[in-house]
Amino acid sequence: MRALLDIFTLKDGITFNGTLSELEEKLKLGENKYYRTEWVNENELKFVAKQSAGIFMSMGRPITEGIKGYATITSKNEKEQHLALKTNFRWELTLVLVPLIFLIPAIIIGNTNIKSWVLMVFPLIALYFGFVFRLQEKSLFAVFKKSLAK
Secondary structure (H helix, E strand, O other): OHHHHHOOOOEEEEEEEOOHHHHHHHHHHHOOOOEEEEEEEOOEEEEEEOOOOOOOEEOOEEOOOOOEEEEEEEEEEOOEEEEEEEOOOOOHHHHHHHHHHHHHHHHHHOOOOOOOOHHHHHHHHHHHHHHHHHHHHHHHHHHHHHHHHO
């Protein structure tokens, strides 16, 4: 199951040339108009895009945090820090695919007016939103990496 979910996540990495305290200082000063950071624990931080397209909104506020990534910090040595970047599975994609569980039996049994082409719509919507999310995640990773490389 984990391998299946890994298909829907993005992984990358960056090496920061400096000490851990320099990295922490860079992250404090490096926050910009594109993302904000928040420490999850002493070795992991979350960076969240300030603007995201395609996320659920309720009364003008996002239900989820939007496009975000996690950086796990592992020290190689005193002067070099490696950050393993990753995203989590986007649960919003399951909301698009769940109706298929109910539609497939209804179409197979044939006691419904639902056309079989409807089965194609839900996976296409999931692919579209997956593509939109992935583009934004890659963009967030690029901005985050660029801000640490300066």
